[in-house]
Amino acid sequence: MIIAAGELYPIFEWAKELLTGLGLPEVWQHLIIYGALAAILFGTLSVFALFLVWWERKIAAHIQQRFGPMRVGWHGWYQTIMDAVKLLQKEDIRVAIRDKAVFFWAPVLCFVAAFLAYVVMPFGEGLIVADLNIGILYIMAVTTFTVIALLMAGWGSHNKYALLGGMRSAAQVVSYEVPMAVSLLAIVVFTGSLSMQDIVNSQSGYIWNWFIFKVPFGPIAFITYTIAAVAEANRVPFDIPEAESELVAGYNVEYSGMKFAMFFLAEFINLFTVSAIATTVFFGGWNGPLLPSWVWFLLKTFGIVLLMMLFRWTYPRLRVDQLMKFAWKFLVPVTFANLILAGIIKYYGWYW
């Protein structure tokens, strides 16, 4: 079943009844419903990405006591929409000596990989496209596609900066995948399930049932996860794949127009993804009083996004060797120790 239960359940029941009334075979019903879901997700997330670009610019500006975009609409609210329209119209400049197929497919893969994680994302009570029983594992597997896309972009561009950016990105994301997975694993050990729905359901009730408060290893897991997630999303202070001062723009130097926009939007969708995972795993997902469940989910997620934006405008960039040293010599041992701690606590039942 696609929609287990929840606010939007009646709508989908109604749609299904309508489709069966039309006399369509079940395969077509599923195709139409999934297609509609995909369209809804794509639309919502594109809007989120555009909003995040605008929000990031606003927050950066206000931290530096500027206004940021102010010209287009009230406080420049549709600035990014106009930017996207402009990028759509721009000429698609391509390098003459490029690896044609790789150059073309890199932004597409990056964009698609950014959306894939939302198949198992519980946006609200019952608002989940497919509750896979390997939910978190699926997310971990799918988000890593981004590395391949960045590496492809670097390779296909025939540009030393782009290639260097792609290589750095591969090294960084592969390194930080380990602490990220292991810090999530500590929670998975506790819930005993990889399903996102199960993880959220096990945090239902009051605020102290959230995993960040419920178990002593929660905060440590959250901190290590946040650090690794910032690195996964290629953001400052771990933005060496696109370090402007070193690599011009990193892997996307040679991209222009809509291809660049795809990379850019994918980056912000990835930011939203890692924040949504943090919300789901550590902050009780859509659990919350009074307000509808999806509002709670969005509130918590945007709170974590805000935290990551604060990181970006507070901390300086790490050097490559420092980055690697930090991942392998600090984060990996800490997360593994945390995992062992989680196992011990779970085994002896030292929690409420």
Add this chain to the structure above:
Amino acid sequence: MGIFKDIKNLLAGLGITSKHLTRHAITLQYPEEKMEMPERSRGIVVLLSDKETGKLNCTACELCARACPTGAIMIKQHRDENKKKVLDAFVIDNTLCCFCGLCEESCNFDAIKMATKYEFSTTTKEDLIWDVKKLQEMGLDVPYTPKPKKKPKPKPKPKPKTEGDAKPAADAKPKADKPAEVKAEAKPVEKKEETATPEAPKQAEGEADSKPKTTEVEEEAKADPAQSETKTEPEDGPKKGEENE
């Protein structure tokens, strides 16, 4: 223990940025909001006019034109029946103006002022050359406090002193006016001496051998123009002094 210190530092950094996040932006939204310029800020040069009569305060004394280091001010005047100066033209070339404010300082009659206005960009260079009308129009709404009139008081008592006062002003006459006058005055003098030199050798011939003496006279003739220039200045000075009265 180093790690706790590091974490503390990281949190302190976050605290500072989030504190700044809540503060209001200091940016001025320029075309909508404009900064209140202080009264003595040096904006565009304008001519001030009397608030009651609406006539220009300018007396065509040309002090500002002399004070101007870039020669941006051009004044034309003539004298009427009562020997009073009448302003014919007052042109400021804003492409030359360096906004030093010396014209305002030199003016004794509250006639010229650097207004607080600063928006006067144009599409052509010619539009930046402003005549009396434009300058007066720009100066209509410029508030000004009249300068304390200390200088006119000693003026009527000793007349020679005013001449003495005027002399330095005459010496400091702008290059634009003066060289032309000096040349105009100097050239006839030279010509006179040139005409005189042919006579001199004739006189010299009667006294002694011509060749060495002609050279002397030539030297004198060469030296003469310099003398004539120096001479013209004192001649010029009193004239100008009279004009200023």
